[in-house]
Amino acid sequence: MRKLWWWLPVVLVLSACRKDTVGSGPEAGTQEGETVARLEGEVTTDDGAAGPYPLTQAKLEAYVGYQRKMLEVYGSLMRSLQDMGPLMDAGTPQALEAARSGLKLIERKAQAETDAxxxxxxxxxxxxxxxxxxxxxxxxxxxxxxLQYEEELKKLEALQSRMPAEQQQELTPQVESMRRQVEAFQKLPEARREFGDANVDVVLTREADLTKNYQDMLKAFAGVRR
Structure with missing residues (x-):
């Protein structure tokens, strides 16, 4: 019964997953196409043209609030799971009851997620x-x-400027490569290709809040590490 607690975070992650099912019958082909479109981040308009999911400012604002609420839920859940660790590691007769309590916590988490x-x-x-x-x-x-590429690029450019002309030319490919990396992180070309400029621009309007939520979520999950 030792080390039984480790599987609870795994169940937690799986409990958040959703799976689309494709039915059988005449409409199955249409449902399958819709599922593929969802997986590819696209929607199909009334005229049949495919396009990215339309993320509006209102939906993003609602999502930011949803994230904050879920951070409270995850934080509480992770603390409870962590508190169970010593009991379940000990292999006591209460370990099975602790496991049942963990499952109840996960069930409450799922309901809280739905409510939020x-x-x-x-x-x-x-x-x-x-x-x-x-x-x-x-x-x-x-x-x-x-990765601090912007800072590294500035250092590299400063180094290049102090070099003789011939050595500057030798360093140019490395400088250009780093500039492309910096530009990629700033302008997000891959995300724009996949989700559309409009969606990326909407997300960037709340970058500070979403970044904080992202970091706080990582901290919440880090709470179960042993």
Whole structure:
């Protein structure tokens, strides 16, 4: 029974997953096409043309509020799971009861997630689709800050400026490569290709709040590490 607690975060993650099912019958082909469109981050308009999910400012504002509420839920859940760790590690007769309590916590988390989503006026599909766009944008911006490419580029350019002309030319490819990296983190070309300029620009209007939520969520999940 030792180390039984470790699987609870795994169940937690899986409990947040959603799976679209494709039915059988004449409409199955249409449903399958809609599922593929969702997975590719696109919607089909009335005229049959495919386009990115339309993220509006109102939906993003609702999603930011939903995120903050879920951070409270996850924070409380992770603290409870962490408190169970010593008991379950000990292999005591109470370990099985602690495991049952963990499952009840996860059930309450699922209900809290549903309540928060409904309070925000978002559907499950809205939450999943917005999360996909937000994650693509914010994770890239966060990575750029973490790697400090802008600072490194400035140092490299300063070094190049002090070199003789011949050595400056030798360093030029490296400088240009780093400039492209910095530009990619700033302008997010991949996210724009996948989700559209309008969606990326909407997300960037709340970059500071979404980045804080992103960091706080990582901290919440880090609370279960041993």
């Amino acid at each position: 989503r409904k309070a925000a006026g978002l559907s499950t599909d809205d939450v999943n689709r917005i999360a996909e766009i937000v994650t693509a944008v914010i994770s890239q911006r966060q990575m750029g800050r973490t």
